[in-house]
Amino acid sequence: MLGLLTVTAIAIARMDQLFAAVMLFGIYSLLSAALFVVMDAVDVAFTEAAVGAGIATILMLGALALTSREQHAVPRSRHWIALSVVVITGAALIYGTLDMPLYADPNAPAHLHVVPRYLQQSMQEIGIPNVVTSVLASYRGYDTLGETVVIFTAAVGVIGRLGIVPEGVVESKTGGMEHHLILRITAKLMLPLILLFALYVQFHGDFGPGGGFQAGVIFASAFILYGLVFGMRSVTRVAPSIVVRTLAAAGVLIYGGVGVISLLLGGNYLDYNVLGDQPKDGQHLGIFLVEFGVGMTVAASMISLFYAYASYKREE
Amino acid sequence: MRHSISLFVFSFAVWLLLSGYFESLLLVLGLASCAFVVWIARRQDVVDHEGHPMHLRPMRWILYLIWLIGEIVKSNIDVAKRVWSPKLPISPTLVKVPADSDELRQVIYANSITLTPGTVSIDLTDATITVHALTREGALALETGEMARRVHGVGRAE
Amino acid sequence: MIFALAACAILLTMALTLSRGILGPTTYDRILAVNSFGTKTVLIIAVLGFMTGRPDFLDIAFVYALINFVGTIAVLKFFEYGDLGGARSPDEYES
Amino acid sequence: MQLLIDILSWITILTGSFFVITGGIGILRLPDFFTRLHAVSMPDTLGIGLIILGLVLQAGFTQTSAKLIMIFLFMIFTGPAATHALAKTALHGKLKPKAMYKQDEESST
Numbered sequence: 001m002l003g004l005l006t007v008t009a010i011a012i013a014r015m016d017q018l019f020a021a022v023m024l025f026g027i028y029s030l031l032s033a034a035l036f037v038v039m040d041a042v043d044v045a046f047t048e049a050a051v052g053a054g055i056a057t058i059l060m061l062g063a064l065a066l067t068s069r070e071q072h073a074v075p076r077s078r079h080w081i082a083l084s085v086v087v088i089t090g091a092a093l094i095y096g097t098l099d100m101p102l103y104a105d106p107n108a109p110a111h112l113h114v115v116p117r118y119l120q121q122s123m124q125e126i127g128i129p130n131v132v133t134s135v136l137a138s139y140r141g142y143d144t145l146g147e148t149v150v151i152f153t154a155a156v157g158v159i160g161r162l163g164i165v166p167e168g169v170v171e172s173k174t175g176g177m178e179h180h181l182i183l184r185i186t187a188k189l190m191l192p193l194i195l196l197f198a199l200y201v202q203f204h205g206d207f208g209p210g211g212g213f214q215a216g217v218i219f220a221s222a223f224i225l226y227g228l229v230f231g232m233r234s235v236t237r238v239a240p241s242i243v244v245r246t247l248a249a250a251g252v253l254i255y256g257g258v259g260v261i262s263l264l265l266g267g268n269y270l271d272y273n274v275l276g277d278q279p280k281d282g283q284h285l286g287i288f289l290v291e292f293g294v295g296m297t298v299a300a301s302m303i304s305l306f307y308a309y310a311s312y313k314r315e316e
Numbered sequence: 317m318r319h320s321i322s323l324f325v326f327s328f329a330v331w332l333l334l335s336g337y338f339e340s341l342l343l344v345l346g347l348a349s350c351a352f353v354v355w356i357a358r359r360q361d362v363v364d365h366e367g368h369p370m371h372l373r374p375m376r377w378i379l380y381l382i383w384l385i386g387e388i389v390k391s392n393i394d395v396a397k398r399v400w401s402p403k404l405p406i407s408p409t410l411v412k413v414p415a416d417s418d419e420l421r422q423v424i425y426a427n428s429i430t431l432t433p434g435t436v437s438i439d440l441t442d443a444t445i446t447v448h449a450l451t452r453e454g455a456l457a458l459e460t461g462e463m464a465r466r467v468h469g470v471g472r473a474e
Numbered sequence: 475m476i477f478a479l480a481a482c483a484i485l486l487t488m489a490l491t492l493s494r495g496i497l498g499p500t501t502y503d504r505i506l507a508v509n510s511f512g513t514k515t516v517l518i519i520a521v522l523g524f525m526t527g528r529p530d531f532l533d534i535a536f537v538y539a540l541i542n543f544v545g546t547i548a549v550l551k552f553f554e555y556g557d558l559g560g561a562r563s564p565d566e567y568e569s
Numbered sequence: 570m571q572l573l574i575d576i577l578s579w580i581t582i583l584t585g586s587f588f589v590i591t592g593g594i595g596i597l598r599l600p601d602f603f604t605r606l607h608a609v610s611m612p613d614t615l616g617i618g619l620i621i622l623g624l625v626l627q628a629g630f631t632q633t634s635a636k637l638i639m640i641f642l643f644m645i646f647t648g649p650a651a652t653h654a655l656a657k658t659a660l661h662g663k664l665k666p667k668a669m670y671k672q673d674e675e676s677s678t
Binding site for chain 1: 323327330331334335342345346349350352353354356357359360419420422423426427440
């Protein structure tokens, strides 16, 4: 499988047509996610599946639609600069991995310090079966807050660059693929199912793989599908872009707000123990709210990214 | 309204199947999620006889599916033989077949054609399906219209 | 045992599909390869989940099936219209 | 009984794998885009169908089976839609299939 991954990477590098390269990137994501599954990193695979294979491909296409399809020839001297940068980075990374313990080595530092605590005590300290979720949302609450803000910032950045969709433009570009009968009916059948699945992933992050990030992306993909098939006017009628942007901000605020509340109740920032009568209940509530905030931000950011890409028109 | 209620019940059944946890908190969340889904689906205007086909006759459906599975198995074996045989005995043919007037049935028909290996519906306009068949025989078999007749039986006449 | 065999078969097919994706020759061939590759990924994840005895994998397989569909439609729309949002009128499209 | 189920599921999984591989061969061997579509529809129908059937036999009457069947149904619904959309786009993208309209053939002879 690693071999296939390598072949794909080389093929991407050699491909002149950007469109074909994007297609191969899709394959690359699928492959690496399958690899994560083999290594038992279920949550990572989940994220890779939703983000890497799906949204990233769609956004790359969006970017491609704004630029040109063919790669421009680069002067040879710049090849060398690029090559040396890549080689140096690669060498640094390999040098870094030399210090790293072998895969699945039980004496690795990660297995000696934090991991036993996370694995053994998370059940009694936090009380939810999926360790990844408890690490993500509770032990490493700050990091996750940071990641959420990054996504939000990315959405703000793209909107800032491409501009907020003026309502008039959306009106003029009404069409979708409604006349495509088969797509229309299949999409109608599948949309409620996709939405339901997203909510399921959102609320079952405590038990199985999943959580706010993945759920947000799946939720957004339902809207993206709707937008693709029924056109921008329909999708902005269902979820007006101002509402979506507000929700993106509100998600971050929920996350931050949970932290502030825990401060006010006398705990540390993002220390959920004080939220409930029992520390465990507090953890539950805290993680639930935080995941909800994450899901909201991710979904809303992705949808507004899609809006921004889909309705931007290059000046000819 | 009928469709909304049916969608709600259907969603909740799916939720229970997916979740497998029967705790009160998750059940309440499930109900809330289903309500939310129905609300969005109504806003998206996908809750109608096309998006939630509850008017099809269930018994006819099952009979049709059994027949279709049989066809799929037969044509799978046929195409597999052709792919493995060294001479690659194919004779690609395009053929236009008429479809039903009802759009939902058109879609069922076109999808059934695509599901059967050896024939792919490549266009659907004005109730006419353009089919690309891997072999002349496949195209001829489709032209007899047996599948079209069976699809017609599935949808209730308006 | 049997799962490993099935996984190998699917992997082999993934390799074959990948070569079609690299060879092309037309863009549609590549899209077809990616779509078919996605199907195989769903299958291999389901099979691998059984091999390691962790049926949570099925959720991931489901995400794949879903993303595969949405992704293919997005790609097609991009290719037919040149961007993701706009569309031509049906008459223009027919010509 | 368990043995019988095992044998049955082995047979289905193996046959399914065979169709999956056949699809892979077909996608390489067949001459043009439209014929390759047919190769893909083999693993998409009997391939996944048989493999998932085999897994369901292994899992028995459980939630896992229900999820497997849901995945199968989802793929069966979306697969042909995606294939059709792809073919239609290719046709409108002025990719000519190496095949003649049957009606044309008859009128010319």
